[in-house]
Amino acid sequence: MKLLQKLDPRTKIVLVMVISTLSILMNEVLWLAGLLAAAYLMLFLGGMKPGEVFPRLKRFLFLFVALLVIQSIFSPSGAPLITVGEIHLVTTGGVLKGIAVILRMLIIVTSAMMLLTSSPMELVLALIRFGVPYEIAFMVLMAIRFLPVLGEEVRDALTAIQLRGVKIKEIPLGQKIKVYTYIFMPVTASALLKAKKTAIAMEARAFRAFPRRSYLDELHLRGRDYAVMALALAAGLGCCSAYFLVR
Numbered sequence: 001m002k003l004l005q006k007l008d009p010r011t012k013i014v015l016v017m018v019i020s021t022l023s024i025l026m027n028e029v030l031w032l033a034g035l036l037a038a039a040y041l042m043l044f045l046g047g048m049k050p051g052e053v054f055p056r057l058k059r060f061l062f063l064f065v066a067l068l069v070i071q072s073i074f075s076p077s078g079a080p081l082i083t084v085g086e087i088h089l090v091t092t093g094g095v096l097k098g099i100a101v102i103l104r105m106l107i108i109v110t111s112a113m114m115l116l117t118s119s120p121m122e123l124v125l126a127l128i129r130f131g132v133p134y135e136i137a138f139m140v141l142m143a144i145r146f147l148p149v150l151g152e153e154v155r156d157a158l159t160a161i162q163l164r165g166v167k168i169k170e171i172p173l174g175q176k177i178k179v180y181t182y183i184f185m186p187v188t189a190s191a192l193l194k195a196k197k198t199a200i201a202m203e204a205r206a207f208r209a210f211p212r213r214s215y216l217d218e219l220h221l222r223g224r225d226y227a228v229m230a231l232a233l234a235a236g237l238g239c240c241s242a243y244f245l246v247r
Helices: 002-006 009-025 029-045 050-058 061-074 092-117 120-129 134-163 173-204 223-246
Strands: 080-084 087-091
Touching: 002 092, 009 029, 009 092, 009 120, 009 223, 029 092, 061 087, 061 092, 087 092, 120 134, 134 173
Parallel strands: none
Antiparallel strands: 080 087
C-alpha cells in the first residue's frame, strides 16, 4: 500500500468519487468490467495484494447471487433461458442486467478499499478540508469507530450462546431468528450506553463550543496529489464522453 499511503486522503476521496460516479453512469457490462479491472489495477499498483482484496468480497457473495436472480426475474429482456409456462423467469437481458449490477457494486466496494490506506482521523480531516462541517465529520469518525465494536459484541454474544450448547447453524430458521432477536436487545442497549458515555465526554470537553476548531495533525497537498487528481478527473471525463459517444 506504499504508493497509496503517500497520497493525501483528499486525493483518494477524489479517486473514489470518480470511479464510483463512472460505475453509476455506465450500464454496459464490458465498460463496467473494464472499470473494475482499472480499480483492481490501482489497488495492486498501490501495494495491496490480491489476498487482501478477495477475502473482503466473499461476505458479499450471497448478496451478489441474490441480485443476479432478482434482476433476471424482474427485468426480463432478450431470449428466454428458463421458462415456466408462458412466464420467462430468466432471460439473457435479465442476466446481463444482473451482472451489470454486481459489477457496479464490486467497483464501489473495490474503490472504497483505497480509503483503508488512510486512518479514520485523516479521512475526517479530509472531509473537513472539503468543507464538510466538523460535526458531521465527527459523526463519520464515530461510525467508523463504533461499527467494529458492535461487530465484536455480536460475535461475543454468539460465542456465549454456542458455549451453552446452542448450535446456531443446525437449528431451524424460525428458532434462529428468535435467537438473533435475543442478541439484538443487549447489543443495542450496550451501544446506547456507550453512545451516552461518549456524549457526556464530548460535552465535558466543550464540543461545538466554537464554530471552528483546530487539529493536532494537518494535511498538505503535494505536487503528486494535484497531478493524480487532475489525471483522475481528466480520465473520468474522457471515459464518460467516450461511453456516451459509443452508445
